[in-house]
Amino acid sequence: MFESPRKSNARNAWSESQEELSEAEPVSTVSKGNRGKKKKKRSQPQQTERRSVSASQFCAEESFDREDEQSEKRYTDYDEPIVRGIFQIGKKSHDVLLTSMRVTWSPIQPETPTGQSETLRRTEYVELKDVFGVKVKRRRSAGQETGGTLLGITLFQCKKKGPKLKDHAIHFNNMSVDHCEIWFKKIKEILSGFQNRPKSLKVFVNPASHKKEAYQIYRDDVAPLFQLADIKADVTITERKGHALSILKESNLDGYDGVVVVGGDGSVAEVAHGLLLRAQMDAGRDTDSMFTPVRATLPLGLIPAGSTDMVACSVHGIRHPVTAAMHIIMGHHQEVDVCSFSCLSRLLRFGFSAMFGFGGRTLALAERHRWMPPGQRREFAVIKTLANLKPEDCELSYLPVKKVQTETLDSVKNESLKDDIEEEESWTTTRGLFLNVSIMAIPCLCSMAPRGLAPNTRLNNGSMALITAANTSRSEFIKHLKRYNSVNNQFSFSFVETQTVWAVRLRPCSQSSWSDDIAEDNREYDFKNTPIISSEGAYPWNVDGDLLEAPSELLIRLHPQLLTLFGVDIEEAEEAHIKCSCI
Numbered sequence: 228m229f230e231s232p233r234k235s236n237a238r239n240a241w242s243e244s245q246e247e248l249s250e251a252e253p254v255s256t257v258s259k260g261n262r263g264k265k266k267k268k269r270s271q272p273q274q275t276e277r278r279s280v281s282a283s284q285f286c287a288e289e290s291f292d293r294e295d296e297q298s299e300k301r302y303t304d305y306d307e308p309i310v311r312g313i314f315q316i317g318k319k320s321h322d323v324l325l326t327s328m329r330v331t332w333s334p335i336q337p338e339t340p341t342g343q344s345e346t347l348r349r350t351e352y353v354e355l356k357d358v359f360g361v362k363v364k365r366r367r368s369a370g371q372e373t374g375g376t377l378l379g380i381t382l383f384q385c386k387k388k389g390p391k392l393k394d395h396a397i398h399f400n401n402m403s404v405d406h407c408e409i410w411f412k413k414i415k416e417i418l419s420g421f422q423n424r425p426k427s428l429k430v431f432v433n434p435a436s437h438k439k440e441a442y443q444i445y446r447d448d449v450a451p452l453f454q455l456a457d458i459k460a461d462v463t464i465t466e467r468k469g470h471a472l473s474i475l476k477e478s479n480l481d482g483y484d485g486v487v488v489v490g491g492d493g494s495v496a497e498v499a500h501g502l503l504l505r506a507q508m509d510a511g512r513d514t515d516s517m518f519t520p521v522r523a524t525l526p527l528g529l530i531p532a533g534s535t536d537m538v539a540c541s542v543h544g545i546r547h548p549v550t551a552a553m554h555i556i557m558g559h560h561q562e563v564d565v566c567s568f569s570c571l572s573r574l575l576r577f578g579f580s581a582m583f584g585f586g587g588r589t590l591a592l593a594e595r596h597r598w599m600p601p602g603q604r605r606e607f608a609v610i611k612t613l614a615n616l617k618p619e620d621c622e623l624s625y626l627p628v629k630k631v632q633t634e635t636l637d638s639v640k641n642e643s644l645k646d647d648i649e650e651e652e653s654w655t656t657t658r659g660l661f662l663n664v665s666i667m668a669i670p671c672l673c674s675m676a677p678r679g680l681a682p683n684t685r686l687n688n689g690s691m692a693l694i695t696a697a698n699t700s701r702s703e704f705i706k707h708l709k710r711y712n713s714v715n716n717q718f719s720f721s722f723v724e725t726q727t728v729w730a731v732r733l734r735p736c737s738q739s740s741w742s743d744d745i746a747e748d749n750r751e752y753d754f755k756n757t758p759i760i761s762s763e764g765a766y767p768w769n770v771d772g773d774l775l776e777a778p779s780e781l782l783i784r785l786h787p788q789l790l791t792l793f794g795v796d797i798e799e800a801e802e803a804h805i806k807c808s809c810i
């Protein structure tokens with residue numbers, strides 16, 4: 228029985244095999260003077276191409292025998308042959324070559340009357356930039372934990388299909404210990420040279436997320452991939468709201484290369500806030516004043532396991548735990564804009580999006596009915612809030628993004644924004660009745676809004692979308708909401724306005740805050756068993772799916788590229804994909 232590669236112990240993989248096996252076969256380590264034709268033609272591989280090339284491509288490159296000195300130099304700089312040997316791949320023996328960039332293999336077979344073209348057509352390769360793990364492959368009997376007959380080595384490749392990433396195993400069979408040891412060590416050495424790839428991660432799993440499946444998702448889909456990639460994971464299963472935040476504030480994070488959260492948007496927001504707050508504390512920033520924040524030192528990985536997963540969808544383009552894990556393993560970094568929420572100059576939290584009015588009230592109501600199953604709770608809250616739809620009387624001010632400012636450097640932008648915030652005349656102010664006010668620093672993709680709640684915002688374009696729905700009839704407002712899930716433009720209503728902004732100030736003016744709703748609600752429900760979340764005079768905000776109560780005016784500022792997430796800019800990824808299929 229073959230050992231399942233996912234269950235092998237990555238760290239001791241080779242040392243274990245050395246102890247148990249002694250039989251050796253000659254290995255032809257490729258010397259510079261004996262590279263043959265293969266050494267000459269490999270130029271720097273294209274960064275976007277992930278699939279194996281066809282033999283015809285390889286053949287075309289191979290066929291040039293006369294090369295000038297310059298191309299020879301390019302070859303030796305980038306694609307030095309390291310080791311060459313024979314492995315069985317599938318059912319056939321192959322001539323396999325390892326260079327610093329790739330592993331190339333072609334079947335060994337007698338030459339045909341037409342020459343070598345057939346062999347070359349079958350030549351394939353995998354680029355090492357797409358490989359995330361190498362393991363020793365052994366045959367073990369049922370129940371055998373260690374040892375076993377060496378069969379060869381297995382490479383684990385990250386494969387891309389649209390926005391989806393998945394792992395793919397390529398088996399190179401050879402029963403010689405010496406042969407496999409050299410290959411194993413050389414490939415390991417190359418893989419450890421990828422600086423962006425994390426070696427050690429702090430992982431937070433929220434067991435209460437959505438259908439309580441976060442731990443299972445981590446254990447079954449993510450941990451085996453981390454193990455293949457030799458990533459050490461220090462896992463905390465959170466016990467309560469705020470648990471991850473307190474760990475991030477208090478623990479020594481020096482040994483980690485990143486932080487990972489397995490959960491929904493609420494968990495993501497808590498961990499993102501924790502990382503950023505920790506960075507401010509370490510940098511000595513006074514968060515009780517108008518401060519210019521510093522960037523978080525560690526990148527954050529998001530494994531979606533919540534009910535909406537807007538942040539994960541926005542940075543991966545898909546809600547898929549394996550894709551999320553592969554972005555972390557491969558060290559794909561994406562800078563992301565973040566906003567800060569402050570009240571009377573005091574920082575309340577960092578986050579990505581906020582809703583006031585309908586969005587805030589709906590969440591507040593759902594939170595008060597936590598005892599209901601998640602889907603039912605949300606549906607109930609939406610219907611009840613729509614039934615009691617009330618506009619918010621508020622004063623709304625914003626700092627519009629000026630064209631010239633969008634091109635300035637981030638640090639300059641932060642300082643310039645700080646000056647503008649302090650100058651009252653830079654603000655545009657309106658007072659009115661609003662059914663909903665949304666402020667989004669990222670596109671907020673989710674199943675209810677596949678194009679995003681804020682489709683015109685990018686992850687790091689240095690601005691936020693301000694979307695206001697002024698007072699209108701319930702039926703018009705429902706039409707607007709329904710459009711998020713359709714191909715029609717949700718903003719083409721006279722009562723909806725969108726702005727591109729840097730900062731927003733919102734001051735509720737109505738005296739009847741949502742505590743009136745609670746009083747009404749409590750008449751209908753058993754309030755002894757329902758926690759009362761609101762305090763008198765506080766207004767509910769939905770900040771990344773988490774309830775935030777602000778007693779008075781809330782200031783929301785944008786901080787360009789303050790956080791690094793493991794992921795990609797999905798628009799760029801899509802463009803690259805389109806280009807590929809055109810070719």
Ligand SMILES: Nc1ncnc2c1ncn2[C@@H]1O[C@H](COP(=O)(O)OP(=O)(O)OP(=O)(O)O)[C@@H](O)[C@H]1O
Pocket residue numbers: 433434435436437438465466467468469470489490491492493494495497532533534535536537601771772773
């Ligand atoms: N052990 C725990 N028990 C209860 N709540 C927890 C626990 N650990 C963390 N939390 C809190 O649960 C809140 C909600 O979790 P999360 O956002 O992951 O799930 P969700 O609400 O189902 O998903 P989404 O936000 O995507 O809709 C978070 O604010 C988090 O702080």
